[in-house]
Each structure stands twice: as structure tokens, then as C-alpha cells.
Amino acid sequence: QVQLVESGGGLVQAGGSLRLSCAASGRTFISSTMGWFRQAPGKEREFVAGIDASGFGTYYADSMKARFTITRDNAKNTVYLQMNRVERDDTAVYYCAAARPLGPIKPTSAQHFDPWGQGTQVTVSS
Numbered sequence: 001q002v003q004l005v006e007s008g009g010g011l012v013q014a015g016g017s018l019r020l021s022c023a024a025s026g027r028t029f030i031s032s033t034m035g036w037f038r039q040a041p042g043k044e045r046e047f048v049a050g051i052d053a054s055g056f057g058t059y060y061a062d063s064m065k066a067r068f069t070i071t072r073d074n075a076k077n078t079v080y081l082q083m084n085r086v087e088r089d090d091t092a093v094y095y096c097a098a099a100r101p102l103g104p105i106k107p108t109s110a111q112h113f114d115p116w117g118q119g120t121q122v123t124v125s126s
Contacts, residue, residue: 002026002115004096009120012086016124020081022096022117033099033106034079035113036070038092038122047108048094049081059106086124093119 008020022034033052039045049060049070058070069082079096097113104112 004117006117006120009122040092
């Protein structure tokens with residue numbers, strides 16, 4: 001009965017910053033790799049960033065690495081996505097998800113994650 005709830009999205013100007021949060025319930029979070037994904041209207045859901053259970057192993061989609069940072073606070077059951085120098089193309093619904101227990105070491109495909117949060121909208125304006 002793991003639940004994930006995203007927050008922190010909103011309207012931001014190009015070049016600005018946002019920090020997204022994902023609050024989790026359930027013990028699964030403590031030992032799970034967590035990921036952020038995003039989906040823009042008419043586009044497929046794409047991987048953004050991942051972080052292992054310890055919080056020290058992070059990985060990113062190549063296009064995100066220079067601007068986004070993923071962190072987690074296991075004591076608070078929360079994972080974060082710091083978004084810097086946002087661009088128009090960053091506009092999307094952002095989702096957090098927990099990796100399935102028997103998947104790859106650094107999963108990037110949505111099929112390896114469950115459960116999912118409901119998403120938070122990020123809109124970048126100019």
C-alpha cells in the first residue's frame with residue numbers, strides 16, 4: 001500500500017528554478033530506487049532522474065544532467081527534484097515512482113517502476 005504524492009510544480013519563467021517533492025508512505029520506499037519522469041501533452045513519458053536507496057547513487061537522462069538534481073531524505077520519506085535554468089521544453093507533468101524490487105540496478109524505463117504518484121504540473125513561460 002505504497003502511496004506517492006508529488007508537489008512543488010507550478011508556473012515558472014524560463015531560466016528560473018523549481019524544487020519538486022515526492023512524499024511516500026510505506027516501508028518499500030526505504031529500500032527502493034526512486035525515479036522522476038515527465039510527460040508533455042502528446043509525448044511519451046520520459047525518464048528524468050533516478051536515485052538509489054542510499055541516496056548516494058544518482059543518475060540522469062543525458063539532457064537533464066546539467067540542470068536537474070535528484071536527492072532523497074529517507075527519514076522524511078521524500079525524494080526531490082531540483083530543477084534549475086528551466087526551459088520551455090521542460091513543461092510537462094512530472095511524476096515520481098518507486099522501482100520494482102527485481103528490476104535493473106539503475107532503471108530508466110517506466111515499466112520497471114511501480115507505484116507511481118499522480119504527477120505535478122510544471123509550466124515554463126517566457
